[in-house]
Amino acid sequence: MPSATINKHRPSELLSRLASDEPELKVRALRELKNQIIGNPTKKLSFLKLGAVPAVAGILADSIDEVTDNNNCNGNTSNILVQSAAALGSFACGFDAGVQAVLDAGAFPNLLRLLANPNEKVIDAGARALRMIYQSKLAPKYDFLQQKNMDFLISLLNSEKENVSGLGASIITRSCETCLEQKALFDAGILRKLSGLLEGGSLSQRDASLESLATIFRNNPEVISKFAGPEIGRPLSSIIDLAKDRYPRTRLLACMCLIVIRNASPHFLQDIGIKTKIIHILLELLDDPGQVGDEAPFAFSSLIAQKEDLQKLALEANAIDKLHHHLKKGSLHPRRYKGILLALADMCSKLESCRSKFLSLQVLNLVADALTDHNAGVRTAACVCLKSVTRSIKNLSAGYFMNEIIVIPLVQLFLDPSTSVQVAALGAVSNIMVDFTTRKSIFVQCGGMKQLVQLAKSMESAVRSNALWALKNLVFQADNRLKEGVFSELTASLLSSLISDPEPSVQEQALALVRNLVDGCINLIELVFAEDGYILGAIGRQLQCASKAEIGIQGMYALCNVASGNEFHKEAVIQQLFTQMGDKNQSFVIKFLQSNDSQLRTATVWTIVNLTCPSSPGAPGRLEKLRNAGIISQIKNMVNDPCVDVKLRVRTVLGQSMAFGDN
Amino acid sequence: MSLFWIVIRRLAEIEERMATSKKVITRDEWEKRLNDVKIRKEDMNKLVMNFLVTEGYVEAAEKFRMESGTEPDIDLATISDRMAVKKAVQCGNVEDAIEKVNDLNPEILDTNPQLFFHLQQQRLIELIRNGKIEEALEFAQEELAPRGEENQSFLEELERTVSLLAFEDVSNCPVGELLDISQRLKTASEVNAAILTSQSHEKDPKLPSLLKMLIWAQNQLDEKAAYPRINDLSKATLEDPAV
Numbered sequence: 001m002p003s004a005t006i007n008k009h010r011p012s013e014l015l016s017r018l019a020s021d022e023p024e025l026k027v028r029a030l031r032e033l034k035n036q037i038i039g040n041p042t043k044k045l046s047f048l049k050l051g052a053v054p055a056v057a058g059i060l061a062d063s064i065d066e067v068t069d070n071n072n073c074n075g076n077t078s079n080i081l082v083q084s085a086a087a088l089g090s091f092a093c094g095f096d097a098g099v100q101a102v103l104d105a106g107a108f109p110n111l112l113r114l115l116a117n118p119n120e121k122v123i124d125a126g127a128r129a130l131r132m133i134y135q136s137k138l139a140p141k142y143d144f145l146q147q148k149n150m151d152f153l154i155s156l157l158n159s160e161k162e163n164v165s166g167l168g169a170s171i172i173t174r175s176c177e178t179c180l181e182q183k184a185l186f187d188a189g190i191l192r193k194l195s196g197l198l199e200g201g202s203l204s205q206r207d208a209s210l211e212s213l214a215t216i217f218r219n220n221p222e223v224i225s226k227f228a229g230p231e232i233g234r235p236l237s238s239i240i241d242l243a244k245d246r247y248p249r250t251r252l253l254a255c256m257c258l259i260v261i262r263n264a265s266p267h268f269l270q271d272i273g274i275k276t277k278i279i280h281i282l283l284e285l286l287d288d289p290g291q292v293g294d295e296a297p298f299a300f301s302s303l304i305a306q307k308e309d310l311q312k313l314a315l316e317a318n319a320i321d322k323l324h325h326h327l328k329k330g331s332l333h334p335r336r337y338k339g340i341l342l343a344l345a346d347m348c349s350k351l352e353s354c355r356s357k358f359l360s361l362q363v364l365n366l367v368a369d370a371l372t373d374h375n376a377g378v379r380t381a382a383c384v385c386l387k388s389v390t391r392s393i394k395n396l397s398a399g400y401f402m403n404e405i406i407v408i409p410l411v412q413l414f415l416d417p418s419t420s421v422q423v424a425a426l427g428a429v430s431n432i433m434v435d436f437t438t439r440k441s442i443f444v445q446c447g448g449m450k451q452l453v454q455l456a457k458s459m460e461s462a463v464r465s466n467a468l469w470a471l472k473n474l475v476f477q478a479d480n481r482l483k484e485g486v487f488s489e490l491t492a493s494l495l496s497s498l499i500s501d502p503e504p505s506v507q508e509q510a511l512a513l514v515r516n517l518v519d520g521c522i523n524l525i526e527l528v529f530a531e532d533g534y535i536l537g538a539i540g541r542q543l544q545c546a547s548k549a550e551i552g553i554q555g556m557y558a559l560c561n562v563a564s565g566n567e568f569h570k571e572a573v574i575q576q577l578f579t580q581m582g583d584k585n586q587s588f589v590i591k592f593l594q595s596n597d598s599q600l601r602t603a604t605v606w607t608i609v610n611l612t613c614p615s616s617p618g619a620p621g622r623l624e625k626l627r628n629a630g631i632i633s634q635i636k637n638m639v640n641d642p643c644v645d646v647k648l649r650v651r652t653v654l655g656q657s658m659a660f661g662d663n
Numbered sequence: 664m665s666l667f668w669i670v671i672r673r674l675a676e677i678e679e680r681m682a683t684s685k686k687v688i689t690r691d692e693w694e695k696r697l698n699d700v701k702i703r704k705e706d707m708n709k710l711v712m713n714f715l716v717t718e719g720y721v722e723a724a725e726k727f728r729m730e731s732g733t734e735p736d737i738d739l740a741t742i743s744d745r746m747a748v749k750k751a752v753q754c755g756n757v758e759d760a761i762e763k764v765n766d767l768n769p770e771i772l773d774t775n776p777q778l779f780f781h782l783q784q785q786r787l788i789e790l791i792r793n794g795k796i797e798e799a800l801e802f803a804q805e806e807l808a809p810r811g812e813e814n815q816s817f818l819e820e821l822e823r824t825v826s827l828l829a830f831e832d833v834s835n836c837p838v839g840e841l842l843d844i845s846q847r848l849k850t851a852s853e854v855n856a857a858i859l860t861s862q863s864h865e866k867d868p869k870l871p872s873l874l875k876m877l878i879w880a881q882n883q884l885d886e887k888a889a890y891p892r893i894n895d896l897s898k899a900t901l902e903d904p905a906v
Contacts, residue, residue, distance in 0.1 A: 031762070038765050039772040039779035042809040086769045093773040128770060162863075202863035331815060 011050055018055050023076040026059065030083035038090045048101055053091055057105035060084040064110050067117070078117075082125045085114055089129030092136065099136040108133070108140065115156075115164065127163035134170040142175035150188050157193045162204055165197065169208035173215045182220045191216065191227050195235040203247060210242065210253035214260045221265040228261070228268060236261075240274065243281055248292045252285055252299060259303045272313070278303065279314050283322045286340075297323070297339030305346045311354060320347055320357045327366045334375040341370060341381035348388040355392040364389070364406070371409040376418040383413065383424035390431035401432045407442050414451040419460050426455065426466035433473035440474060440482060449474065453489045461503040468498065468509035475516045483517055483524055492530040496538035504547050511539065511554035518561045525565040528558075533572065536562070540576035544588050549597040556592065556603035563610035567618050570611055574622050578629065593634050598643035605649040608635065612656045620660045632657060667707050669899045670877060675700040677880040688890040690903055708733040710869055717859065717868040719746040737864050745858045752851035757786040764854065771861050778857050780810050780817050784824055785850045788841055791827050799828070 014036070017029035033052065037044045047053075063080045088107055091098035102108070111133075114126025133139050143149050156168030172190070176182060185191070194216075197209040217224050228236040239261075242254035255278050262269045269275065282303065285296035300319075304310040323340050326332075332340070344363065348355045358364070367389075370382035390401050401407075410432075413425035429448070433440070443449065452474070455467035471490075475483050487495075498510035514535060518525045528535040539555050546552045563573040577589055592604040608631070611622050626632050636654065641647045676696050712733045715724040721742045724735055744767050751760035761782055764771055772779045783806055790799035803825055811818035823838050830836035840846065856866035874896055881892055891901035 034769065035762050035765055038769055039776070040806070040809075041813075086765070090769055090773055093770070203860075204863060 011047055011052075015047075015050055015052060015055060018052075018059065023080065027076060027079045027083055030056065030059070030080065030087055034083055034087040034090060037087070041095060044091055044095055044098055048091065048097060053088070053098070053101040053107075054105040056084050056087050056091075057102065057107035057110070060088065060107055060110050064113055078119045078122055081114060081117065081119075081122045085111060085122070085125035085129045089125070089132045092129065092132040094132075094135070096136055096138055099133055099138045102129075102133065103138065103140065120161070123161065124163050127161065127167045131163065131167045131170050134167065134174045137174075139174050142171050144176065144181045144184050150184065154188060154190070154193070157190065157197075162202055165201075166204055166208045169194070169197075169205075169212040172212040173208070176212075176215045179220055182216045182218075182223050185216050186223050186226060191223075191235075195227075195238065198235070198238050198242065203250070206242065206245075207250055207253055210239070210250070210257050213239070214253070214257040217257070217260045217264060219264050224261055224265045224268070236268070243278065248285055248288045251281055252292050252296060255281055255285075256299050256302075259299060263302065275310060276313055276317060279310070279317045279319065283317065283319055286322060286326050294333055294336040294339065297336070297343040301339070301343050301346045304343075306349070308350050311347055311349075311351050314347060315351070315354050315357065320344065320354060320361065320363070323347070324358075324361050324363045324366070327363065334373075334378055337370065337373070337375070338377045338381040341367065341378065341385045345381070345385040345388040348385070349391070352392060352394070355389050355395070358389055359392070359395065359400075368405045368409060371413060376416070376421055379413065379416065379421045380418070380424045383410070383421065383428045386410070386428035387424070387431055390428060396431070396434055402440065402442055404442060404446075407432065407448065408446050411443070411446050411448040411451055414448075414455055419463060422455065422458075423460075423462050423466050426452075426463070426470050430466065430470040430473050433470055434476065440478065443474070444482070444485070449486060450489060453486075453494075456490070456498060457494070461501075461506055464498070464501065465503065465505040465509045468506065468513050472509060472513040472516050475513065477516075477520065480521055480524065483521075484527075487517060487527050492527070492534045496534040499535070499538040499542050504551060507542055508548075508550045508554055511542065511551060511558050514539065515554055515558040515561055518558065520561075522565050525562050525569055528562055529572070536572060536576060540579065543576075546588070549595060549600050552588075552592050552595070552600050553597070553603050556600065556607055560603060560607040560610055563607055567616055570616060570622065571618060573607070574611055574625060578625065587629055587631070589629070589631055590634055593631070593638065598641075598646060601638070601641065601643065602645045602649065605635065605638075605646055605653060609649055609652050609656070612653060614656055614659045619656075623657055623660055627657075666897075666899045667710070668702060669697075669901075670874070670893070670896075671702050671707070672697045672700045673893060673899075674873070674877050674880060675702070677877075677884050685887045685889070687904055688888055690891045690901060693891045693901065705733075710873070712736075714868040714870045716742060717864070717866070719749060719855065721746060737862070741862060745855060748858065749851045749855050752782075752785065752854055753847050755785075755789045755792075755847060757782055757789060757850075760854065764858070767858065768861050771857050775857055776810070776814070778853055780807075780814075780820070781850050781853055783807055783810070784820060785847065787824055788827070788846065791824075792842055796828060 014029060014033055017025060018033065020026050020029065033047065033056070037047060059080060063077050063084070066077055067081075088102050088111065092102050108130075111126050111129050114122050115130075117123055117126070142153075144153070153168055153171060156171070157165050159165050159168075172185065172194075176185060191213070194209045194213050197205045198213075201209060217227070239254050239257050242250055243258060245251050245254065258269060258274075258278060279300075282296050282300045286293055288296070300314075304314055323344050326336075327340055327344075344358065344367070348358050367382050367385050370378055370385075373379055373382070386401075386406065390396065392400075395401065407429075410425050410429050413421055416422050416425070429443075429452075433443070449471075452467045452471050455463050456471065458464050458467070471486060475486055495510060495514065498506060499514070501507050501510065514528065517527060528539070539558055543552060543555045543559075546555065559573050559576065563570050577587055589604060589608075592600050595601055608626065612619050612626070623632070632653075635650055638646060638650045639654070641650060676693070679696070708727075708731050712724060712727060712731075712735050715727060716735050716737055716739075719742055721739060724739060724742065727733065728735060728739075744763070748760050748763045748767070751757070751763060761772065772782070787799055787803055787807060790802060803821065807817075807821050811821045824841060826838055827833060827836070827841060830839075833839055833842055859866040877893070877896075884890065885892075889904040891904055893899050894902050
């Protein structure tokens with residue numbers, strides 16, 4: 001009875017035996033090494049650190065040279081080639097550090113040379129090892145556009161040996177990226193070969209072929225239509241058949257291929273029957289305990305994302321119930337956990353019916369649990385899911401989400417080490433802030449507001465802009481006390497520096513925040529005058545050099561709200577409109593009035609309305625200034641503006657100007 | 664009349680019968696109908712060959728091929744390799760089995776963590792069985808513990824196996840079944856299935872599915888009729904309907 005021989009195989013001892021001159025001893029040592037590392041990631045790492053990979057790669061190189069020099073391949077040499085290739089292949093199997101080591105040791109070209117060896121086992125070992133490398137992102141890029149490379153690829157696909165044709169398919173799946181490459185592969189007749197493998201190949205050939213086809217089809221309607229056009233109806237139907245194959249992995253890959261086709265060319269696979277079938281197959285694949293089940297929710301997401309019709313079909317197929325069922329199971333692999341949460345997020349992203357279903361099943365609590373998971377990807381996915389669900393206006397108005405279970409963990413995520421988690425949490429919070437009751441106290445109480453202000457100072461622009469977004473929603477129609485609290489926490493100098501932030505998205509959100517702060521109450525308008533009118537000045541400067549319409553819109557509405565105040569406020573606004581002109585003859589006001597964006601025109605005209613409102617004593621003077629700057633005549637030209645909002649306000653302005661005796 | 668003929672005719676007969684309402688069918692009637700059902704010899708031979716090949720009876724398959732002219736759907740040479748692995752596990756030579764699997768196809772154990780864990784677990788069991796306690800503990804620590812860290816269910820199984828060491832009388836302890844021959848057979852079967860799958864062959868023979876179908880069909884028909892049933896699959900004799 002053989003015993004476990006741990007003591008005998010001390011790693012360093014094994015490596016020294018590798019260096020033996022005796023071919024038989026070398027083979028034995030290689031075989032032992034191979035058997036130690038296969039299936040054992042810990043051993044792979046420890047041997048890697050001891051420099052096993054360069055050692056084995058060296059042996060491979062020497063033996064190959066021997067074969068070329070002697071022009072023959074005897075038994076021992078073949079064995080050495082097989083065992084060393086197998087060992088290198090195992091180092092590369094599912095282990096990126098191993099792949100990198102194999103590549104760094106220069107073994108790649110030698111493995112390729114093995115494919116030309118007369119011995120079948122040697123070819124197999126080489127092809128396998130190369131396949132393992134090509135399963136990794138670190139694999140060298142294959143240049144399909146060079147003819148000799150394409151010829152080589154074709155010869156691989158033509159081979160009867162599964163490992164070799166599988167290698168060809170892996171190369172395509174890994175390296176084919178651009179439209180040009182996809183077209184080149186199509187032109188070389190590769191698609192026909194691959195669909196041949198679909199119909200007549202073995203299980204692994206079919207799977208490999210499905211992956212390659214999906215890679216060639218991705219985002220390329222032209223190639224798809226050539227492939228699946230009316231003359232060649234068969235290939236598409238063989239993929240559809242494989243979606244119902246007995247092997248789960250084949251079903252998954254076939255569905256993924258069909259989804260790629262549909263996403264690139266929506267006029268294919270229109271039939272409701274087929275769409276429903278794919279949904280059912282993917283939901284059923286969730287039951288698979290292994291990797292197939294982990295990947296199924298991602299495929300499901302790629303099918304339904306942004307597509308209301310498919311979300312509706314999926315809802316009818318009880319997708320939310322099924323996803324919920326799997327979520328309940330607990331102790332999920334992180335990849336699967338993340339996938340299910342994102343699938344739920346996609347389901348609830350647009351349709352209220354889906355969100356109602358989600359909430360009625362009490363899935364919310366499970367998602368809240370995921371907020372504290374130790375895996376960052378899971379936490380992010382949970383936040384994204386909440387962001388989708390909290391789009392439900394009905395439930396927001398009822399204050400359904402403003403509770404401890406959700407808000408407190410979300411606020412804690414503001415301090416998460418991962419930026420993507422922070423941004424995702426901010427997204428969810430922004431929605432929750434749109435709370436039409438004024439019960440925002442929980443949020444403020446747990447320090448949420450202070451955290452948001454801290455995040456507004458983050459180094460990451462995405463975090464700054466999302467934090468401002470959340471604050472903007474927080475103060476929307478909020479009571480004065482809350483608004484003042486936010487302002488004093490922010491301070492005028494921070495707010496004005498955010499208005500002048502280098503990032504346009506941050507500028508936009510900062511201006512929108514000011515707009516919401518000063519909206520509604522005269523006392524709050526005073527805020528923009530704090531510290532010598534810092535904020536007002538910042539707004540004016542930013543409007544002068546606004547890089548996109550959205551910035552102009554928010555800034556003008558902010559000024560508009562200020563101009564709804566008293567005489568002092570109106571004078572200050574009109575001064576901003578003109579003092580920023582500098583060398584330019586034209587105020588940015590004219591530029592905005594002539595903008596293509598109707599919202600920008602509306603906001604600008606509204607501001608003019610407030611500035612020229614007849615009940616205030618300084619109106620005539622301001623009107624004069626506006627007239628002198630050509631703004632009133634510009635407005636006169638807009639009497640028939642295509643946008644109704646603009647048209648109505650233009651008429652208001654003109655009506656107001658006539659009240660002061662216009663010509 | 665061979666067993667197979669009877670069984671398969673049964674199946675066809677029952678499926679015909681399913682449409683009618685519950686009634687009593689006599690043995691005479693039944694046998695008459697059975698005789699009308701035609702089954703091809705070639706199909707039967709294929710089933711037998713499929714069974715022999717999947718279960719790994721190489722010599723029997725070879726002989727059957729010579730005597731019946733039925734071609735196997737898999738290269739008989741690959742069966743011997745697979746059988747050598749299966750036998751090694753069944754005899755408790757797990758390390759040998761692992762080496763053989765890796766020679767056959769190094770990808771199998773590299774891409775099948777569950778199978779690899781079970782083989783390593785079996786190695787541990789064999790060490791414990793042979794009283795090599797220190798070696799067993801070292802093995803568990805070095806080879807199996809890292810796997811347990813990565814996976815909750817592996818950890819639980821590891822703990823169960825190691826707990827064998829805690830009992831004086833292993834034959835009576837709660838995890839005693841791990842030492843049973845059935846555990847070896849289970850592991851051997853798992854390896855066999857993995858090799859078959861890697862060779863793109865189906866891992867289950869067709870015959871059991873056929874028998875399951877028969878049982879299911881009879882259960883369905885029971886709701887509609889009283890008829891001569893096959894109750895003992897190994898004999899396949901018709902037993903009279905209850906009156």
